Amino acid sequence: MGGVPWSTTHAGVHRLLKVRPLLPRGATGLLAVSGGQDSVCLLKLLVDLRPKWSWQLRAVHCDHRWRPDSAANANFVRQLCEGWGVPCEVVTADADYATEAQARHWRYRVFEDLARQARCSHVVTGHTASDRTETLLYNLLRGSGTDGLQALAWQRPLSQDSPVAVVRPLLGLTRQQTAEFCRQFDLPIWPDATNQDTGYARNRIRLELLPYLQQHFNPGVDVTLAQTAELLTAEVELLEAMAGELYGSSVSSPDGDSEVWKIQRSPLKTAPLALQRRVLRRLLQQVTLAQISFEHVEKLVALLAAPQGSQSDPFPGGLVAVVDGDWLVLKASHAM
Structure with a gap:
């Protein structure tokens, strides 16, 4: 691999991309990098795999201005990316986005604008199997139907009519595995204190509910529920296609x-x-x-x-x- 250290995680993601063409050979990928362990793991993996796939990689960091250290966090990400030969754009929030949903909506608008400007075919995020499980539980507890339970698919359009795809190559890895990868390669991580704030429902799921389920019901619950989301994704695709045909023939x-x-x-x-x-x-x-x-x-x-x-x-x-x-x-x- 030309001097680049090679791990079982590198091999696993490389194999996955051969089976699931999430980021095809020669693609231009815009990587969403927060500086946390999942996005740094993603960045390192794609930089190391880049010679094998001839990708053009760019990065974007969204500064929500939620924390006093957010500007330092942004600078950390920019330096990390550029040290690995990945140009990085930092975009600072132009308003106070009070909720996670509003912030997420803003981030994806930023991704859309930058992907269009830089002619990127794919936006790549560091979502893991653990994120998928948390999303499934979060939506289940809110009363979501199957569409919500299968959220965080491997790939989806960035917006309804966008030619740009959002892809998630780390959905086969748990957060524990991305942490181990970062330790293995001694990668610098920017700690985000808001991840420990149990005022957010998603954090309570991650910090309180999932450990409880692992301890009392199933130690591998994050993998099991991520697999459930995977099954639901395929079933929802089938139902949506069938419903589309029926809608077309019955609705005026x-x-x-x-x-x-x-x-x-x-x-x-x-x-x-x-x-x-x-x-x-x-x-x-x-x-x-x-x-x-x-x-x-x-x-x-x-x-x-x-x-x-x-x-x-x-x-x-x-x-x-x-x-x-x-x-x-x-x-x-x-x-x-």
């Missing part, structure tokens, strides 16, 4: 100035309940910006077999569903 979008959506009941009535729910949830997501709940979808499911003239109470945004022959008609309640 508004014509001209009309704001009326129509769903043909007969094709849906004979479909499995899982597909009925997916099609009806997709429809509600089209007609309202509000969060769609389980109860909202079940109201529409009940109307698939309801008698003529039956109607729902209003959905978020004021729409009402009415049975009109073989059609379910969604329209504004004031238009009735």
Whole structure:
């Protein structure tokens, strides 16, 4: 390997990339580097594998300005990247993002802008199997359906119509393994004190719930649940494809100035309940910006077999569903 130390982790990721073309030969990758152990492990692995794959690598560090040491953290990341021949862009938050969800939304906007400017085909993040497990538990406890439980796939589009892919080559490694890799190669890590703050639900899952589950139920729970997420990913892809076909054949979008959506009941009535729910949830997501709940979808499911003239109470945004022959008609309640 031309003088680069080679480990079982290098070999494992190299093999994985041959099987899963997450970062194809010659790709231009934008690496998200926080300075923590997972992103430093990712950076080191891709730098070492770069000669074998002819990648062009760039890095980005997002400074949320949440901590007094955030500017020093950013400088640490820039120096680390440039020491390994990876140009690094530091982007500082232009506003106070109060929640992790807002901060994440901002980070991904930054990734999109930089990837476009630098003509990067892939954004690479250091998410691990442990992150996948924590996301599954977090979404399960919030009442998410299967789509939420399979979050953090190996690869997805950066945004709905983006040609740039987000890829996660470390999803096969646990956080314990990335820590061991960093120790093995004596890599410098920037400690993030906010990771110990149990005011964040995700930190409580990582610091309190997962150790409890490991101690009392299953020592390998992080790997087991990450594998569950992997199975769910494939099943969700299948269901989404089938639901897409059924949606196309049963839903009529508004014509001209009309704001009326129509769903043909007969094709849906004979479909499995899982597909009925997916099609009806997709429809509600089209007609309202509000969060769609389980109860909202079940109201529409009940109307698939309801008698003529039956109607729902209003959905978020004021729409009402009415049975009109073989059609379910969604329209504004004031238009009735």
